[in-house]
Amino acid sequence: MDTPQLALLLTGNELMSGDTVDSNSALIAAHLGDAGMEVGEKCTVGDEPDKLLASLDRLTRAYPAVVINGGLGPTRDDLTSEVVAKLAGVALVENPEALAHVESWCSRRRITPNPANLKQALVPQGSALIDNPRGSALGFALEVNGCLVLTTPGVPSELAAMMQELVEKLGVQLGGTSRHIKRLQTFGIGESSVEERVKEFGADWPDRVSLGFRAGMPQLELKLSVDSEQDLPEQRHAMAMLDAAFGDHILGEGDTRLAARLQDVLREQGKSMTTAESCTGGLIASMMTREPGSSHVFGTGFVTYANAAKQDQLGVPETTLETHGAVSEPVVVAMLRGALSRSGADIGVAVSGIAGPGGASEDKPQGTVWLAWGTSEDLRTHCAVVSGSRSLFQNVVAAAGLDLLRRHLLQLPPLPHYFSRQA
Amino acid sequence: MDTPQLALLLTGNELMSGDTVDSNSALIAAHLGDAGMEVGEKCTVGDEPDKLLASLDRLTRAYPAVVINGGLGPTRDDLTSEVVAKLAGVALVENPEALAHVESWCSRRRITPNPANLKQALVPQGSALIDNPRGSALGFALEVNGCLVLTTPGVPSELAAMMQELVEKLGVQLGGTSRHIKRLQTFGIGESSVEERVKEFGADWPDRVSLGFRAGMPQLELKLSVDSEQDLPEQRHAMAMLDAAFGDHILGEGDTRLAARLQDVLREQGKSMTTAESCTGGLIASMMTREPGSSHVFGTGFVTYANAAKQDQLGVPETTLETHGAVSEPVVVAMLRGALSRSGADIGVAVSGIAGPGGASEDKPQGTVWLAWGTSEDLRTHCAVVSGSRSLFQNVVAAAGLDLLRRHLLQLPPLPHYFSRQA
Numbered sequence: 001m002d003t004p005q006l007a008l009l010l011t012g013n014e015l016m017s018g019d020t021v022d023s024n025s026a027l028i029a030a031h032l033g034d035a036g037m038e039v040g041e042k043c044t045v046g047d048e049p050d051k052l053l054a055s056l057d058r059l060t061r062a063y064p065a066v067v068i069n070g071g072l073g074p075t076r077d078d079l080t081s082e083v084v085a086k087l088a089g090v091a092l093v094e095n096p097e098a099l100a101h102v103e104s105w106c107s108r109r110r111i112t113p114n115p116a117n118l119k120q121a122l123v124p125q126g127s128a129l130i131d132n133p134r135g136s137a138l139g140f141a142l143e144v145n146g147c148l149v150l151t152t153p154g155v156p157s158e159l160a161a162m163m164q165e166l167v168e169k170l171g172v173q174l175g176g177t178s179r180h181i182k183r184l185q186t187f188g189i190g191e192s193s194v195e196e197r198v199k200e201f202g203a204d205w206p207d208r209v210s211l212g213f214r215a216g217m218p219q220l221e222l223k224l225s226v227d228s229e230q231d232l233p234e235q236r237h238a239m240a241m242l243d244a245a246f247g248d249h250i251l252g253e254g255d256t257r258l259a260a261r262l263q264d265v266l267r268e269q270g271k272s273m274t275t276a277e278s279c280t281g282g283l284i285a286s287m288m289t290r291e292p293g294s295s296h297v298f299g300t301g302f303v304t305y306a307n308a309a310k311q312d313q314l315g316v317p318e319t320t321l322e323t324h325g326a327v328s329e330p331v332v333v334a335m336l337r338g339a340l341s342r343s344g345a346d347i348g349v350a351v352s353g354i355a356g357p358g359g360a361s362e363d364k365p366q367g368t369v370w371l372a373w374g375t376s377e378d379l380r381t382h383c384a385v386v387s388g389s390r391s392l393f394q395n396v397v398a399a400a401g402l403d404l405l406r407r408h409l410l411q412l413p414p415l416p417h418y419f420s421r422q423a
Numbered sequence: 424m425d426t427p428q429l430a431l432l433l434t435g436n437e438l439m440s441g442d443t444v445d446s447n448s449a450l451i452a453a454h455l456g457d458a459g460m461e462v463g464e465k466c467t468v469g470d471e472p473d474k475l476l477a478s479l480d481r482l483t484r485a486y487p488a489v490v491i492n493g494g495l496g497p498t499r500d501d502l503t504s505e506v507v508a509k510l511a512g513v514a515l516v517e518n519p520e521a522l523a524h525v526e527s528w529c530s531r532r533r534i535t536p537n538p539a540n541l542k543q544a545l546v547p548q549g550s551a552l553i554d555n556p557r558g559s560a561l562g563f564a565l566e567v568n569g570c571l572v573l574t575t576p577g578v579p580s581e582l583a584a585m586m587q588e589l590v591e592k593l594g595v596q597l598g599g600t601s602r603h604i605k606r607l608q609t610f611g612i613g614e615s616s617v618e619e620r621v622k623e624f625g626a627d628w629p630d631r632v633s634l635g636f637r638a639g640m641p642q643l644e645l646k647l648s649v650d651s652e653q654d655l656p657e658q659r660h661a662m663a664m665l666d667a668a669f670g671d672h673i674l675g676e677g678d679t680r681l682a683a684r685l686q687d688v689l690r691e692q693g694k695s696m697t698t699a700e701s702c703t704g705g706l707i708a709s710m711m712t713r714e715p716g717s718s719h720v721f722g723t724g725f726v727t728y729a730n731a732a733k734q735d736q737l738g739v740p741e742t743t744l745e746t747h748g749a750v751s752e753p754v755v756v757a758m759l760r761g762a763l764s765r766s767g768a769d770i771g772v773a774v775s776g777i778a779g780p781g782g783a784s785e786d787k788p789q790g791t792v793w794l795a796w797g798t799s800e801d802l803r804t805h806c807a808v809v810s811g812s813r814s815l816f817q818n819v820v821a822a823a824g825l826d827l828l829r830r831h832l833l834q835l836p837p838l839p840h841y842f843s844r845q846a
Contacts, residue, residue, distance in 0.1 A: 016462050018452030019637050022445060025467075029441030039439045041474065044448075044465035051464065214442045275705075275726070281712020282698075282705035285726040289704020292780055292813055299729025300736060303698070303708040306722030309766065313723060313736075343732065357715055390715060 004174035005040030006032070006065040009055055011080065012154055015070075016046040024069050024159055028152075031163045036176035036227070047077040056087055060147035065173050067166065070154035072137035074116035080151050081140075085124035088144045092122045097129055098138050105136040130165055134158040141169055148173045177227050182235060184222040184242070185256045187403050189249040191220060197245045205241065206234035218399035219251070219258065248412040258399055259287045259294075262406045266297035266347075269409060274345035275301040275401075276314055276335040278326065279353035279369060283398040300343035304335065314338030327352050327364055329381050332372035340376050347408065349373040349401040355390045369397050373404045380404075380414055427597035428463030429455070429488040432478055434503065435577055438493070439469040447492050447582050451575075454586045459599035459650070470500040479510055483570035488596050490589065493577035495560035497539035503574050504563075508547035511567045515545045520552055521561050528559040553588055557581040564592055571596045600650055605658060607645040607665070608679045610826050612672040614643060620668045628664065629657035641822035642674070642681065671835040681822055682710045682717075685829045689720035689770075692832060697768035698724040698824075699737055699758040701749065702776035702792060706821040723766035727758065737761030750775050750787055752804050755795035763799050770831065772796040772824040778813045792820050796827045803827075803837055 008028060014020040022044070029039045040063060045051040052071070059066045071080030085092045099121040106113045123129070123140045130139030130150065135158040139151045150166060152159050170176070186194075191213045198205055208231045212223035222242070226235045243250060251261045266273060275284045275298075285301035288294050302313050307326055310316040316334040324330045335350035353369025360366040365385060372381045382404075386396050407414055431451060437443040445467070452462045463486060468474040475494070482489045494503030508515045522544040529536045546552070546563045553562030553573065558581040562574045573589060575582050593599070609617075614636045621628055631654045635646035645665070649658045666673060674684045689696055698707045698721075708724035711717050725736050730749055733739040739757040747753045758773035776792025783789040788808060795804045805827075809819050830837055 016452060016465070017456055017635075018449040018454075018462075019635070021449045026441040026444045029439060031441075033440055039441075040468070041478070042439070042465075042467035044467075045463070055464070212440075212442075277705075280709075281717065281721075282700075282708030282724055282726065283712075285705030286703075286709045289706075289726075289728060290814060290817065294704065295728055298704075299727075300732035301705055301726030301728070302736075303705065303712075303724030303726065304722075305712060305718055305724070309723035312765065312767075313725075342735065344735075391713060394713065 003036060003038045004176055005038045005063060006067065006170065006174065007059040007063040008039055008042045009052075009059055009066055009068045010042065010044040011047060011052055011068065011070040013046045013077070015044050024154065024156055027156070027160060027163070028067060028069070028166075031167050032170070032176070034179060034181050035167045035171055036179045037167075037170060037174055047071065047079055049079050049083060052079055052083045053087060056083060056149070057145070060087070060145040060149065063147060065148040065150065065170055067170075068149065068151045069159065070152075072120070072139065072151060072153045074120055074136070078119075081123055084127075084140075084142060084144065084149055084151065088124055088126075088142055090125040090142075093125045094118075094121050095123045095127075095129065098123060101132075101138055102136055130162055130169070132158055132162055134161045139166070179225045179227055180229065180232060180235065182224045182239060183254055184224070184239070185251040185253070185261075186220045186222060186246075186249045187218060187251055187258055187399065189220065189246055191215065194220075194222065194242075194246070197242075201241060201245075206231075206238050209234050209238040211238075218395055248407065251406075257291065258402045258406070260291045262402050262409075263288070263291055263294055263297050265406055265409045267293075271346040271409070272297050272299060272344075273405060274298070274339045274343040274348040276332075276339035276348065276350035277301070277303050278305055278310070278335070278351060279355045280351050280394050280398045280401070281305055283394050284349065284351070284401050287398055287402060300339075300345065302335075302339050302342075310335060314342065325364070327354055327368055327370055329370055329372075329383070332370040333379065333381060336372040336374075336379060337376060347373075347375050347405060349405055351397055351401055353386075353393070353397060355393045357390065367393055369393075371397070371401060371404065373401065374408050378408075380408070382415060426459060426461045427599055428461045428486060429490065429593065429597065430482040430486040431462055431465045432475075432482055432489055432491045433465065433467040434470060434475055434491065434493040436469045436500070438467050447577065447579055450579070450583060450586070451490060451492070451589075454590050455593070455599070457602060457604050458590045458594055459602045460590075460593060460597055470494065470502055472502050472506060475502055475506045476510060479506060479572070480568070483510070483568040483572060486570060488571040488573065488593055490593075491572065491574045492582065493575075495543070495562065495574060495576045497543055497559070501542075504546055507550075507563075507565060507567065507572055507574065511547055511549075511565055513548040513565075516548045517541075517544050518546045518550075518552065521546060524555075524561055525559055553585055553592070555581050555585055557584045562589070602648050602650055603652065603655060603658060605647045605662060606677055607647070607662070608674040608676070608684075609643045609645060609669075609672045610641060610674055610681055610822065612643065612669055614638065617643075617645065617665075617669070620665075624664060624668075629654075629661050632657050632661040634661075641818055671830065674829075680714065681825050681829070683714045685825050685832075686711070686714055686717055686720050688829055688832045690716075694769040694832070695720050695722060695767075696828060697721070697762045697766040697771040699755075699762035699771065699773035700724070700726050701728055701733070701758070701774060702778045703774050703817050703821045703824070704728055706817050707772065707774070707824050710821055710825060723762075723768065725758075725762050725765075733758060737765065748787070750777055750791055750793055752793055752795075752806070755793040756802065756804060759795040759797075759802060760799060770796075770798050770828060772828055774820055774824055776809075776816070776820060778816045780813065790816055792816075794820070794824060794827065796824065797831050801831075803831070805838060 071078045127140035127142040137153040141150045214221040282303045288298045304310045315338040320330045332350045339348045350372045356366035367385045494501045550563035550565040560576040564573045637644040705726045711721045727733045738761040743753045755773045762771045773795045779789035790808045790810050
């Protein structure tokens with residue numbers, strides 16, 4: 001069976017001027033994908049009634065359902081209800097339930113509804129309301145030209161709160177299959193490498209399990225989907241195959257982030273960590289402390305950007321800096337030893353590199369970085385060259401630093417191929 | 424004269440599945456806006472030849488120009504050249520200049536061009552090439568149905584590198600007026616406050632200067648546009664009015680970031696800074712070191728998340744922590760004094776707060792933060808409550824910390840109203 005397709009109609013001048021990047025359509029598409037439906041076309045126009053009307057007319061004739069996003073606000077620019085009513089040939093009427101919603105929304109904010117607020121209670125005659133638990137603008141559903149038209153607000157948090165009801169309504173109309181999806185977060189492995197490994201499985205890979213990707217920075221998400229509950233054992237089997245092939249790269253299920261996973265591992269082992277950062281300038285510490293609960297495992301971090309700081313804060317000997325330069329194995333080792341002894345942490349990571357622009361030399365090109373990680377008894381080092389912009393360099397090095405700690409604690413292969421490829 | 428409009432046709436399965444958020448169309452729209460042109464409609468479809476062909480046919484009949492983004496890569500999914508040729512009724516031919524470009528691109532990477540690479544040298548007969556300085560995929564321009572069709576690659580950095588040539592070609596076709604735009608970066612003032620101030624100017628505000636906004640995090644960009652060169656004095660006059668009204672919030676022109684501005688101020692004054700971070704956990708240091716050249720003004724940062732770290736790394740007395748708690752004025756003052764004396768920096772900022780979730784008490788709700796900033800002789804403090812998520816809290820506090828240093832160095836009002844509003 002072909003996957004049922006629908007159309008999105010996005011409206012708003014801010015989407016046309018480039019002032020706003022549209023993330024709503026990706027949110028809608030991802031939810032629809034999980035429910036076995038697809039977006040066949042996205043059309044985006046400004047707050048112009050003629051264009052909105054013509055686009056909606058065209059899309060309702062080509063697709064069994066159209067989701068409109070935006071244009072439900074209280075201002076005169078918000079034209080969605082008006083345009084849908086006009087195309088359907090019905091009047092805009094005050095809906096008692098919508099009116100109660102607007103009045104209750106206003107009273108919670110201790111404001112008296114003004115005409116602009118009350119405009120949000122007007123919907124095309126015959127529409128069914130879609131609840132908005134977060135805002136004043138309700139959505140509605142109406143059949144136009146034999147097509148189901150659903151309207152949603154442009155505010156991302158309000159849209160997100162309405163997605164479940166929206167997807168249910170669309171599933172009834174389009175008959176999407178409710179797919180069962182497992183998402184895995186990975187680090188240090190690319191889409192093409194994963195695809196190669198799966199190809200090597202050949203006929204062993206369960207053919208009812210489809211594999212998708214979502215590239216994030218710095219992680220790669222894998223999606224394993226099956227169409228029915230009977231296929232869940234196959235999904236588990238496929239997950240076990242991936243785990244056997246490159247389980248050391250798998251951080252966890254759902255939305256697990258690298259720093260959150262490292263925090264979990266540290267907690268499980270009752271250990272604490274520290275950081276000694278030169279070229280990443282606090283980014284590793286910042287990634288750790290972005291996660292709630294980080295105070296249980298991370299107490300002290302050192303940002304030693306200058307040589308003097310490496311000496312004063314970490315006790316790196318001046319002669320080591322002079323003899324080998326700041327970007328060298330002896331210096332990151334001394335940084336790590338200093339950070340471990342001064343913080344009292346069990347494990348740590350130290351980085352020193354050339355983020356650029358500037359600072360490079362013939363034997364140490366821009367992107368060169370030395371890392372040291374581990375404990376004072378079991379300390380490892382590695383030199384890599386990470387090409388790309390300053391910000392890419394910092395992000396990759398910081399993420400790799402966290403991953404090397406995770407690998408060390410879990411006794412996984414210490415030097416994954418993302419470094420051998422880079423160097 | 425009405426602003427000339429064109430259409431965008433975006434292609435790629437990743438845009439339909441929700442795996443990629445489209446930022447390219449906002450980039451194109453912003454550049455066109457600066458050149459006095461507008462996007463009238465955006466249409467997005469997957470890599471399906473029939474849909475691409477039908478959409479392109481429709482848009483070429485409705486608009487004087489269409490920019491296609493995506494589908495120029497080497498794989499079989501990349502259909503743009505083929506579809507344009509088909510609609511124009513011409514053959515795909517190997518373009519010698521495009522072939523040379525692909526060959527040189529491959530040779531710089533020390534790879535032999537394979538058939539997939541060579542496919543990128545095929546363009547519709549009669550097209551003019553658009554140079555791609557960053558990648559293998561050249562764009563091209565061709566008139567179809569009396570409409571100028573321009574093609575561009577989907578990789579954002581490659582698209583950005585081609586924007587100037589693209590805008591020039593479109594300007595010739597559409598006759599956009601080259602608008603004169605000044606962009607100002609501000610911090611700590613909201614769109615509605617700026618609008619109120621401008622309203623207060625009344626008739627004094629030069630009416631040929633239009634004011635636009637682009638909300639970033641944490642900055643707000645103001646755009647002052649005039650349509651012709653004769654109006655440049657009015658634009659300068661308007662800028663002077665804004666400067667007089669809230670110049671302390673203006674960071675600079677163009678893309679100036681808060682941390683880069685602070686680096687400039689420190690360099691101009693020949694001073695260095697340090698950071699002592701609890702609740703922001705390294706984010707302030709990371710924002711500073713993200714900017715190239717930061718080593719000239721920032722040598723040492725302290726991430727003292729735990730109380731023990733505040734004692735050991737910064738010399739905060741145990742009794743102060745016990746008596747007042749970690750989130751208190753005496754503690755941030757001691758943190759700052761410790762950071763200044765141990766780093767030898769001229770000026771610094773210290774923060775300690777409750778980022779949440781958890782850690783709050785009756786008299787110190789989640790979002791409470793104490794900041795201390797300045798020099799050992801001239802030290803200020805402030806307590807604020809910043810509501811919102813953990814990540815919003817950390818971003819706002821870190822940005823405010825940088826801004827307070829900037830204000831201190833420039834002798835601007837130390838406590839802008841963004842704090843009085845929050846507290």
